[in-house]
């Protein structure tokens with residue numbers, strides 16, 4: 812049975828839906844992935860099982876204010892870090908600055 816990291820799902824969702832996204836000067840795939848990787852390395856993984864492609868998440872994970880607050884804190888820290896020190900050249904033509 813496949814497993815899914817709830818912390819990862821939440822982090823992706825929060826990054827896309829919050830103003831943390833606006834902290835990123837560059838929103839290319841690499842910068843987004845860097846922010847998520849940095850964030851997830853600093854947070855405990857929370858695995859749940861899935862069935863037939865559907866994620867059955869214990870709703871308590873989504874309602875845990877502490878977990879959400881930890882994710883927001885780490886996402887913010889990672890976003891600022893990546894914004895100031897992107898892993899690619901800042902003048903890269905590949906960077907989507909819009």
Ligand SMILES: [Zn+2]
Nearest residue numbers: 837839842906
């Ligand atoms: Zn970038």
